[in-house]
Amino acid sequence: MNNNTKKWYAIYTKPRWEKKVYALLQEQEIAAYCPLNKVRKKWSDRYKIVHEPLFKSYVFVQVEENEMTKVRMVGGVVNFVYWNGKPAIIKDEEIHIIRKFLNEHEHVEAEPLQFMPNQRVKIMSGVLMDKEGIVIRSDKNKVQVVLESLGFRLTARLSSNEIRPV
Template sequence: MIENSAYWYAVNTKPRWEKKVAKELDLKGIINYCPLNKVVKQWSDRKKVIFEPIFKSYVFVKIEEQKKWDIKRINGILNYVYWLGKPAKIKEDEINIIKNFLGEFNEVQVEQIGLQVTQKVRIKQGVLMNYEGILVEILGSRAVVKIQSMGLQLSAEFDKKNLEKII
């Protein structure tokens, strides 16, 4: 028997179309969530309170597995956010955490936590899995890591996805 349970997914939207997409999803009866942040904008003659999407170019949708491809027909939606070759399912708890956090705090800022040069990293895959080194340089989606061993220094280029920060 096929289960008809709905899952949360993140969809990528056209730039600055998050609220339009959320409204269109509402009109079609599709459960969605576009987290908004209250921001005061200052112009030369006035101040105005506006609501901006927290996650630029993303809207969360809750839809049944067999209907998930219908979403792509909605104007403004570009694609799903993928993880390991499939549309990434997002846990209900994670959506609730975002809702609770935004309910408690105003003027929230979202920042990507990236790798930084001179940071200590661990290699997650491949022959050098679990080796630790120092991030020397970031080249687009690749990174150069310095690995010290036996008094020698090796430098190798890795896919950034294969590195994790050591805290």
């Protein structure tokens, strides 16, 4: 198989199955990456360095499209992470950055992007795709954005996966 046709994808796992899924993928000879974070934990009598998954319930796989069913059949795999109706492709550079960052730092935290009021964003899907706006309000599942066009203020409620920072 030509390695150039393989792409990185994120898969969603059962809770706390990241390491197990990673091991099962390797047994199937599927290229996988489970970013592990070195964390110092305190037990009642001592401290210990443990390796915890950086992204809870996520593992990355590098496969061709025709291998996706094989990945889905691995125990503990729930499904691929989707973006705009298709499995989300992760850039090689992003995997490289994660690896490098974890090699250089311990006790790393990963947190989802938060959209802040007055932040400029671009809408990524739907009727308003490619339009820019300003975040008015952001809560857990929805982001309210004002779109200024034709001298009017149009307010649309969008889920946070439908917009990107500009």
